[in-house]
Amino acid sequence: MIETQVRQLPHGIDLSIRTCGEQGRPVLMFLHGFPEAAFVWDEYLEHFATLGFRAVAPNLRGFERSSSPSDASSYRAKHLVQDIAALIEIEAANTVRAEPVEASQLACLIAHDWGGAVAWNVANQLPQLMQKLVIINSPHPGTFLRELQNSPEQHAASLYINFLARPDAPALLVENDFARLWPFFENMNSHWLTDSVKDQYREVWSMGMRGGCNYYAASPMKPDANLKNLVLPPEMFTIKIPTQIIWGMGDIALRPELLDGLQDYIADLHIHKIDDATHWITHEQPALVKRLIGDFLN
Numbered sequence: 001m002i003e004t005q006v007r008q009l010p011h012g013i014d015l016s017i018r019t020c021g022e023q024g025r026p027v028l029m030f031l032h033g034f035p036e037a038a039f040v041w042d043e044y045l046e047h048f049a050t051l052g053f054r055a056v057a058p059n060l061r062g063f064e065r066s067s068s069p070s071d072a073s074s075y076r077a078k079h080l081v082q083d084i085a086a087l088i089e090i091e092a093a094n095t096v097r098a099e100p101v102e103a104s105q106l107a108c109l110i111a112h113d114w115g116g117a118v119a120w121n122v123a124n125q126l127p128q129l130m131q132k133l134v135i136i137n138s139p140h141p142g143t144f145l146r147e148l149q150n151s152p153e154q155h156a157a158s159l160y161i162n163f164l165a166r167p168d169a170p171a172l173l174v175e176n177d178f179a180r181l182w183p184f185f186e187n188m189n190s191h192w193l194t195d196s197v198k199d200q201y202r203e204v205w206s207m208g209m210r211g212g213c214n215y216y217a218a219s220p221m222k223p224d225a226n227l228k229n230l231v232l233p234p235e236m237f238t239i240k241i242p243t244q245i246i247w248g249m250g251d252i253a254l255r256p257e258l259l260d261g262l263q264d265y266i267a268d269l270h271i272h273k274i275d276d277a278t279h280w281i282t283h284e285q286p287a288l289v290k291r292l293i294g295d296f297l298n
Helices: 038-050 077-091 114-125 141-150 152-157 160-164 169-173 182-186 195-205 210-218 225-229 286-297
Strands: 003-008 014-020 027-031 054-058 108-112 133-136 243-248 269-274
Touching: 003 077, 014 038, 014 077, 027 038, 027 077, 027 114, 038 054, 038 286, 054 077, 077 114, 108 114, 108 286, 114 133, 114 141, 133 286, 141 152, 141 225, 160 210, 169 210, 243 286, 269 286
Parallel strands: 027 054, 027 108, 108 133, 133 243, 243 269
Antiparallel strands: 003 014, 014 054
């Protein structure tokens, strides 16, 4: 059974979370993206709870009932990393394992889209907080910057970022029953987007879009004139823990070239390219995604 609650973090941010499975078990944490919320992981939480894990899915800051600062600067990477690191410390503190590990450590951090952007940063900066990392259709910062700077195709595919970063985007997105949001799903394979699922999205989106749009406003990764001059330190890119990437190859926003060269940044890398899936592979093929994650955990 899915339980919902609010976790108060030491630095003054509240995250509403969804959990399944008993405390004390090894913890899996699932991070959602835009324009979604933690509820999208419910099927995964229940599945992995039956396999002996405690599964936790927070609503990232700015989403659903989590704290939603109004200033875009509050959504810079350092703040998002602080949120998830603090939540890991709380949720994994009482994990019981046969082998000695860090006191607060996830069995795995699993993330999609913007959740993946947060997860890449957490894994880079605080690898001791997790044993493994799973990324689903979320670009590594090194290859994303490379492609935005050098690929006209990825540059064009990412132009939507500039719209979502605009100050008026939150108001425009809620107009006419969220008419500008549904195409995010419907432009790819959306057989899973039933009327009942749409109602779940409406409920979350009705709580406000400002927080979600602030991720784009705060990000330096925008396809604009300033991007050519952006240089990020190489140490931001290295991932030292075992990493699995699950990638729907029909993603029209994130091109498959983003997978090229990842071995330069990740020593222990496992890539699964799924040809008949899109950015929304977690919805389109949940049985496959759950199996791949389960195999990686074992």
